[in-house]
Amino acid sequence: MxxxxxxxxxxxxxxxxxxxxxxxxxxxxxxxxxxxxxxxxxxxxxxxxxxxxxxxxxxxxxxxxxxxxxxxxxxxxxxxxxxxLKTEKKQLLIGSCKALGEYALPCSIYVFKQDNKDLDINLEISNTDEVVENLLDRTVNIGLINDKVNNKELKVEKITSDKLLLVTSLPVVKDKISIDEITKLPLIFREKGSGTRRNILKTLKKHNITYEDLNIVYLLNSMEAIKTSVISGKGISFIPELSIKRELRDKTLKVIEIEGLDIVTNFYLAYRKDHDLTPHEVEFINFIKSPNRGFC
Missing domain, CATH: 1.10.10.10 (Winged helix-like DNA-binding domain superfamily/Winged helix DNA-binding domain)
Structure with a gap:
């Protein structure tokens, strides 16, 4: 052809x-x-x-x-x-979901780069479904996602967990609500293809709450955009704790506790089974999996 x-x-x-x-x-x-x-x-x-x-x-x-x-x-x-190969350039091609790629991963890459100064690192940030697509079409060789995918072409292993917190900057919202009261809140949600979105809906479904039951103000395809919108009072959202540590400490955002509901999101490392990992890819994987070195 x-x-x-x-x-x-x-x-x-x-x-x-x-x-x-x-x-x-x-x-x-x-x-x-x-x-x-x-x-x-x-x-x-x-x-x-x-x-x-x-x-x-x-x-x-x-x-x-x-x-x-x-x-x-x-x-x-x-x-x-x-x-x-001609230029003897070593590359590390990483794809990451936005929850990690916009916050924790840049610091991790900076730390890893200090011991690998001759390595060119390229980070592609997108939602979980797009990371998986990029892995399968070989645009990236290592993926970090926040939803476990079942694909026979990929090796997937859990690396860490994080809480998804319902947060707001609005002073009128109660500190603690019932599960049913979630449907009355003006929520800002992630787009289709987001692992965070799937995780939230999967957990709410166990309590007989569907996407159609929620009061969705609008959808955004960036966790940073959602955080900014919540801080400016445009709505309320579920956001990974690792993304808002500073805002919680500074009390820019506050957590709304939900009676009987905790949402934990798991993050996974993925790569193709048919891909022969290079020494620096193996080193990066071990670095990310290490509880003492992985995420800043």
Whole structure:
């Protein structure tokens, strides 16, 4: 399969426009169309339905598009790793959920870097589902997530736990509430794909409270944005304790105790089973797992 033609097809689908894709790939529109047609001829299937509204995937196109993402990622990773080999550059590619990546992990990476000054460390922060996707498409080699995933391609092990605290800056809220009273609070929630969100909903479900029962003010895809919103009085939220230690100490935020409800979130380390860990990746994993050194 011609990878150049596959990339032409992939980019066209991503931007939903042959003209936009041609500009991105520095091709003429006829040249781009010819590459996609050549790919269709090679695979003996029609991949796209073309219209004035853009392009639409055929059933065969959907299959090829899913594989194209992985294949093109692999190609980029091969080129990157070979280039690093030429320059003798050592890289540590980490993906992290936002609860760890926005707070605890940067300090940990700084400490680890002091003993590994020749190591280039790249941290990609996203939600748990996206970290898993990045692991599977080989964009990162080590993932830190806050929801245990069952995927036969990954090795997953628990590294630490943290409390999820219901916090507010509003003076009118009671210090202690019943479980049922949660449904009346103006809550700020994480987006779909967040391990924190899943953990909260899983725990509330045990008490017959669903997402639809909650009074969600709005969704945010950043724990830092949620914390800022809560501090400014725009709502109330469940936030990992490690993310708000300073705010609790300074009394910028206060905890609302919920009778009979404690939510503990577990954090996990994940990597692909078929990936041969390099010595510095093994060293980082042992560093993160160490209770005395892992998280600042």
């Amino acid at each position: 011609n990878l150049q033609y596959l990339k032409a097809f992939f980019v066209t689908v991503k931007v939903n426009s042959i003209s936009k894709a041609a500009k991105i790939l520095h091709l003429t529109q006829p040249g781009l169309s010819m590459q996609i047609q050549s790919l269709e001829k090679e695979l003996q299937v029609n991949l796209l339905k073309r219209s004035n509204k853009g392009v639409e995937l055929t059933e065969a196109g959907k299959i090829v598009f899913d594989y194209a993402n992985t294949i093109l990622s692999l190609q980029e990773n091969i080129e990157r790793d070979l280039e690093n």
